[in-house]
Amino acid sequence: MCLAVPGKVLQVWDSDGTRMANVDFGGVLKDVCLEFVPDIEIGDYAIVHVGFALQRLDEKSALETLALFEQMGEMEMEFGDPWARAAKESGLDPSEVTP
Amino acid sequence: MAEVLPSLDFEGWSCPVPLRDSPTVVMGHGGGGRMSAELVEHLFVPAFGNQADAGTSDCAVFELGGARLAFSTDTFVVRPLFFPGGSIGHLAVNGTVNDLAMSGAVPSHLSCGFILEEGTDLSLIGRIAQDMGAAAGAAGVAVVTGDTKVVDAGHGDQVYVNTAGVGLVPAGVDIRPQRAAVGDVVIVSGAIGVHGIAIMSVREGLEFGTQIRTDSAALHPLVAAMLAATLDLHVLRDPTRGGLATSLNEIASTAGVGVRLVEKAIPVPAEVGNACGLLGLDPMYVANEGKLVAFVSRADADAVLAAMRAHPLGAEAAIIGECVDEHAGMVVARTAFGGTRVVDTPLGEQLPRIC
Amino acid sequence: MKYLDEFNDPALAKRLIDDISATVTRPWAIMEVCGGQTHSIIRNGIDQLIPDEVEMIHGPGCPVCVTPLELIDKALAIAARPDVIFCSFGDMLRVPGSGRDLFRIKSEGGDIRVVYSPLDALKIARENPDREVVFFGIGFETTAPPNAMTVYQAARLGVPNFSMLVSHVRVPPAIEAIMQSPTCRVQAFLAAGHVCSVMGTAEYPPLVERFSVPIVVTGFEPLDILEGIRRTVHQLEDGTAFLDNAYQRAVPSQGNPAARQLLADVFEVTDRGWRGIGVIPDSGWRLSAKYRQFDAEHRFQVGDISTEESSVCRSGEVLQGFIKPHECSAFGTLCTPRNPLGATMVSSEGACAAYYLYRRLGGAPTPDGRQVVSSIG
Numbered sequence: 037m038c039l040a041v042p043g044k045v046l047q048v049w050d051s052d053g054t055r056m057a058n059v060d061f062g063g064v065l066k067d068v069c070l071e072f073v074p075d076i077e078i079g080d081y082a083i084v085h086v087g088f089a090l091q092r093l094d095e096k097s098a099l100e101t102l103a104l105f106e107q108m109g110e111m112e113m114e115f116g117d118p119w120a121r122a123a124k125e126s127g128l129d130p131s132e133v134t135p
Numbered sequence: 136m137a138e139v140l141p142s143l144d145f146e147g148w149s150c151p152v153p154l155r156d157s158p159t160v161v162m163g164h165g166g167g168g169r170m171s172a173e174l175v176e177h178l179f180v181p182a183f184g185n186q187a188d189a190g191t192s193d194c195a196v197f198e199l200g201g202a203r204l205a206f207s208t209d210t211f212v213v214r215p216l217f218f219p220g221g222s223i224g225h226l227a228v229n230g231t232v233n234d235l236a237m238s239g240a241v242p243s244h245l246s247c248g249f250i251l252e253e254g255t256d257l258s259l260i261g262r263i264a265q266d267m268g269a270a271a272g273a274a275g276v277a278v279v280t281g282d283t284k285v286v287d288a289g290h291g292d293q294v295y296v297n298t299a300g301v302g303l304v305p306a307g308v309d310i311r312p313q314r315a316a317v318g319d320v321v322i323v324s325g326a327i328g329v330h331g332i333a334i335m336s337v338r339e340g341l342e343f344g345t346q347i348r349t350d351s352a353a354l355h356p357l358v359a360a361m362l363a364a365t366l367d368l369h370v371l372r373d374p375t376r377g378g379l380a381t382s383l384n385e386i387a388s389t390a391g392v393g394v395r396l397v398e399k400a401i402p403v404p405a406e407v408g409n410a411c412g413l414l415g416l417d418p419m420y421v422a423n424e425g426k427l428v429a430f431v432s433r434a435d436a437d438a439v440l441a442a443m444r445a446h447p448l449g450a451e452a453a454i455i456g457e458c459v460d461e462h463a464g465m466v467v468a469r470t471a472f473g474g475t476r477v478v479d480t481p482l483g484e485q486l487p488r489i490c
Numbered sequence: 491m492k493y494l495d496e497f498n499d500p501a502l503a504k505r506l507i508d509d510i511s512a513t514v515t516r517p518w519a520i521m522e523v524c525g526g527q528t529h530s531i532i533r534n535g536i537d538q539l540i541p542d543e544v545e546m547i548h549g550p551g552c553p554v555c556v557t558p559l560e561l562i563d564k565a566l567a568i569a570a571r572p573d574v575i576f577c578s579f580g581d582m583l584r585v586p587g588s589g590r591d592l593f594r595i596k597s598e599g600g601d602i603r604v605v606y607s608p609l610d611a612l613k614i615a616r617e618n619p620d621r622e623v624v625f626f627g628i629g630f631e632t633t634a635p636p637n638a639m640t641v642y643q644a645a646r647l648g649v650p651n652f653s654m655l656v657s658h659v660r661v662p663p664a665i666e667a668i669m670q671s672p673t674c675r676v677q678a679f680l681a682a683g684h685v686c687s688v689m690g691t692a693e694y695p696p697l698v699e700r701f702s703v704p705i706v707v708t709g710f711e712p713l714d715i716l717e718g719i720r721r722t723v724h725q726l727e728d729g730t731a732f733l734d735n736a737y738q739r740a741v742p743s744q745g746n747p748a749a750r751q752l753l754a755d756v757f758e759v760t761d762r763g764w765r766g767i768g769v770i771p772d773s774g775w776r777l778s779a780k781y782r783q784f785d786a787e788h789r790f791q792v793g794d795i796s797t798e799e800s801s802v803c804r805s806g807e808v809l810q811g812f813i814k815p816h817e818c819s820a821f822g823t824l825c826t827p828r829n830p831l832g833a834t835m836v837s838s839e840g841a842c843a844a845y846y847l848y849r850r851l852g853g854a855p856t857p858d859g860r861q862v863v864s865s866i867g
Contacts, residue, residue: 038526038551038632038684038710039415039489042493052647058344062409062494065344069609072635072749081493083687083740084413086489086579087607088636090746091687093493097739102496105713108505161597169828340577340605340614412494414606415580417533472503472712474535477847482827483593486580486604489633490525490552490837 040085042093043068045078059084163483165212168377170483172385193234193373196304196311203306205240207231208299216263216293219333220348223296224266226424229351230375231300232274236355237371237427239310239362240302245271247281247298252291260294267296274353276300302355307366314369315390319458320436322429324357324443325350325451327379328407331421341414341487347406352425357448361429364442370430373423377481380419380466382428384480388464396456396468396478415488420481430458493739497711506716507539510723517543518726519675520719521668521811523661524630524682525552525837526710532844534712540719547675547811548841550664550764551682553628553657554581555809555833555840558763559797561657562587567792568624568655569600574790575618577611578626580604584836588798608640608654615644615652624786627654632684634658634775635749638756641777641784655786656776659762661685662693663773667764669701673812678726680708680718683737690745694733702731709737756781765799765833766806800825805832808841815845822846 043059048070050056059068059082066087070076073089082089163170194207209230216223227247235242247267251260271278278298329350336345354373361368370390374382379401387394403418411418425448431439436454443449456468466478522528528548531537537546550556566587569576576592583592583604596602601621605611608625615623627637637654644652661682668674681694686707694705704725708718718736725731735741755778762774777785802820807813815821815834825831827843834840 038524038630038682040632040684040687040710041409041412044492052643054643061413063346063406064410064413066413069636069639071639072746072752074748083684085632085684086636087609088639090632090635090684090749091740091742094739094742098493098496101717101736101739102502105499105502105505105717108502108509159594159597161593163593340603340610470533470535471498472500472534472536472539474538476533476535479827479847482584486583487606488581489579489629490529490554490581 038085040083040090042081043084045070045076045080045082045089048078057089059089161483166376166481166484168381168481168483171376172480194238194240196238196240203304205235205238205302205304206299207234208297209234210295210297212292212295213334214292215334215337216259218337218349219345221351222263222266223294224263225270225349225351227296227298228267228270228274228276228278229353229424231298232276232353232355233373233427235300235302236353236358237310237373238304239308239358239368239371240304240355241359242274242276242300242302242353242355244302245276245278245298245300247278247296249281249283250291250295251283251285252293253285253288255293263294263296270351270353274355305362305366308362308368310368310371312370312372312386312389315386315392315430315458316369316432317392317458317460318433319369319392319430320433320454321383321394321396321456321458322431322436322440322443323379323401323453323455324354324427324429324449325425326402326404326407327374327423327426328403328411328418328421329426330424331378332407332410334422335410335414343410343413345406345410347404347410350423350425352448354425354427354448357427357443357446360442360446360449361439364438365431365435367435368429368431368439371427373427375422375424378418378420378422378485379428380417380478381480383466383478386430387458387466390458391463392458393460393462393464394456394466395459395461396466398468398476399471400453400455402451402453415490416485419478420485494711497709497713499713503539503712503716506713506720510544510716510720511541513720513723513727514541514543515727517545518677518723519545519547519811520678520680520722521547521549521676522680522708522715522718523549523551523665524680524685524710525555526684527680527682527708527715528552528841528844530710530712530715536712536715540716544719544723546719548844549668549679549811550767550809551630551661552833552837552840553630553633553659554585554837555805556659556764556767557582557585557628557657557833558765559587559799560763560795561655563795563797564787564792565626565655566590566592566595567795568786568790569595569602570598571622571790572599573622575601575603575614575621575623576626577603577605577614577623579628581837582626582628585833586830586836608637609643612640612644612649612652615649616647619651621651622789623652624790625652625654627656627658630659630661630682630685631689632682632687634753634757635688635746638752641756641781642752644784645781653784653786653789654777656757657762658757658775659764660773660775662697663770664764665697665705667767667770667773668810669697669703671810671812675811676703678704678706678722680715680722681705683707683709683714683741686735686737686741686745688746688749691733691735691741691743698731698733704731705733707733707735707737707741709740764806766803766809768806800831803832805834805840805842808834815842818842
């Protein structure tokens with residue numbers, strides 16, 4: 037149902053009236069149908085499932101998500117509640133601990 | 136329940152259960168996984184007089200006239216016949232040469248048998264024969280005897296090849312799966328999954344473009360280099376059908392040890408990983424033709440690894456795990472994330488998936 | 491490789507796991523709907539890395555597991571016909587029907603071919619005009635547009651010897667059925683990312699409202715799964731329930747309108763039986779009247795199918811999270827991956843198959859059913 041992998045669109049052509057592309061999956065090349073992503077362009081990345089591109093991968097979103105992960109540990113250190121954390125670690129209910 | 140041939144004694148089989156659920160041959164029986172092993176163990180071995188070790192190694196080693204001989208056979212039914220980097224001809228020679236090499240033998244003489252389908256283009260057979268000759272020359276072995284049979288058109292899928300081979304096992308060498316011991320280090324000679332992906336890339340219904348070429352190669356020169364580092368190699372196996380996972384499970388099961396792997400230490404070429412990702416395959420179950428896995432004592436590990444890396448066939452050799460006294464007979468891998476994953480024997484052929 | 495490697499970074503995974511551990515204060519049961527997510531969880535050992543309080547219930551998001559027995563039997567009957575080339579995704583080949591599977595049919599002479607894409611089946615049909623070529627069109631909403639497009643092309647290009655045996659299922663009705671069950675234990679859902687790439691996210695807020703369950707659209711790489719779990723745990727701990735999209739790079743909220751437009755043309759909603767669960771109204775798709783001539787069920791009169799599900803198999807209860815696999819009396823005895831009684835033991839991401847592997851690793855199950863894995867590395 038869900039095995040779909042990212043690939044980069046290399047060439048686009050028309051096959052019997054259907055828009056097709058040669059897509060590069062990290063060195064593995066496969067012909068993919070682009071009918072569901074009419075706006076996709078050469079150089080774009082798409083999510084491909086059973087030979088069909090289902091969505092264009094949004095680079096900006098990807099980078100934002102990764103940036104969020106990167107910040108994760110740091111934010112805890114800067115903004116996390118050290119009292120609550122200490123209470124939790126010693127097995128107490130954080131809500132019962134007053135700083 | 137299917138017909139039972141009148142001459143067979145159902146009660147005489149050691150364990151009819153695996154056969155009950157499939158009274159006819161199915162593709163899984165040839166997949167190199169659990170079903171293949173059970174067919175050998177429960178149908179063939181009892182018929183041949185229950186040789187204790189039969190079926191646990193790809194190769195038999197025995198005394199003959201004062202010499203220690205290794206003897207092995209393999210049959211090649213690969214489709215397509217020609218694939219990136221090679222053909223059934225290369226596999227037919229290297230496959231048997233490697234089976235012999237995995238017992239430490241120096242392969243010397245091969246036989247070959249052909250089953251040809253009526254109507255097959257002779258130039259195709261010629262190409263295969265040329266490839267066999269080239270592989271034999273490169274491996275330093277001689278094809279000294281053979282046989283050809285022709286079957287009616289419609290039976291036999293163009294060509295099937297069987298090769299058998301012999302070689303002498305040097306004194307002091309005792310390489311067999313039973314010798315895997317707790318504390319042993321597991322080393323793979325290079326990147327896995329290459330051959331299977333090369334084949335899949337030209338299979339109807341799955342074709343894809345790739346630079347991957349089969350890794351089919353004769354491994355006995357690499358084994359010789361390893362033996363120069365230590366005579367005391369415990370286990371060698373070339374992980375063909377069923378991949379690394381199948382070979383490791385067989386060895387773990389035969390020796391009664393657990394095998395613990397570190398997944399990120401297992402070399403997988405990026406393209407192989409990506410092809411597997413596309414088809415939903417696991418590289419650990421994909422066939423290899425020019426790779427081996429070795430179990431050596433902890434004391435010998437560094438020397439053996441160095442000897443492998445100094446040889447062109449082992450340039451990417453890597454330590455990938457060890458034998459432990461937990462989970463005997465099972466292979467467990469530590470994932471890149473620190474989690475644990477059981478690497479089970481596949482039941483039959485690994486198939487692409489969508490889910 | 492881009493969009494994969496970055497989302498497989500173990501160092502970032504640790505941060506997500508640490509956040510989950512720091513946030514969780516009591517036990518929660520989260521269901522990941524999609525089989526692909528289950529696969530990723532097991533493959534990467536994620537269920538062992540998250541705190542014990544967070545229990546992942548493996549949902550019915552695997553078309554292999556839920557394709558109705560009757561349809562498997564129809565597939566087997568069609569595949570056994572000498573005039574048919576039967577094409578299928580690899581997943582379906584080992585699924586047991588009433589006593590046989592496609593591998594057995596193949597051994598009896600059936601021409602059965604594994605394909606990567608339904609378009610490959612159409613290609614085979616065009617190359618073999620004298621044979622009937624049937625494609626087994628299973629899957630969730632992710633696979634529906636590819637299957638629909640293939641039928642659409644068959645009509646447009648005029649490929650009369652092609653037909654499709656359709657058994658599509660939809661996620662939202664399944665979530666509804668699970669939540670309506672009195673023995674439901676699920677407190678939150680990870681929605682299937684690629685299903686939402688097609689359908690968008692609009693179907694989920696009504697479910698969130700109705701059942702007060704957090705639903706987080708989640709991807710498939712380890713970091714995506716961990717992030718989905720992390721956001722879900724935060725909602726559960728905060729006592730909130732809303733739809734959250736943790737897979738934005740592949741899921742715009744409107745999904746794929748072009749795909750949905752084609753779905754509306756080629757398919758129509760129908761009641762669908764889910765193996766082990768029963769009929770869920772409006773939970774599936776079948777070919778619309780306009781494309782009925784490509785419907786294999788109509789083309790091949792496969793009547794007289796008497797289906798016989800194993801009376802012992804409880805895969806339906808496992809699929810909905812009511813019982814754990816080891817609570818089934820057949821688990822590990824009558825029913826093993828070698829001799830599966832039901833689809834959850836056949837499928838590599840079926841809950842029963844997964845539990846079986848870990849059971850062999852040893853250790854008694856903890857009260858919540860989690861295996862104690864001997865300490866390794």
